[in-house]
Amino acid sequence: MITVPATFAARLRTPEQRRRLTALPEMVERYLARWDLRLDGEPMHGYSGLVVPVRAADRAAVLKVSWPHIEARDEAVALATWQGAGAVELLDHDIADFVLLLERRTRTGI
Template identity: 80%
Template structure:
């Protein structure tokens, strides 16, 4: 399961944002299973979403969830 960076989580304060934040680890896991992705590094973030380094077969890629 992915770890949501603390500085990203700290930005999300209202109840709707917190619900979305709480759902992120499961959401990312679901997408990774669906598309056959493997985690390939620490989760990063932008202003409004997560960037998860993954591998697809032997290719590096990222999964962005926002």
């Protein structure tokens, strides 16, 4: 089970955000099982989502769980359009939960 970074949890204050925060570890576990992933590092975060380093078979990836918001709604469509050319490759996604499985690149691989 993952531990949500305290710096991420501290900014979530609305009842809706707190409910989703409480559900985050279980949601991550569900997607680990669904896509046959294993944890490969500590969770990180940006402003609107949690990013969990994972491995999919022998491939480095990240599981990105965003808060439902208008800017994230079409992210999977945009990434699928780019097909990894100029953007990270979208490996899988679940639009309903705002979850993306993305390739993980090293800084030198960008």
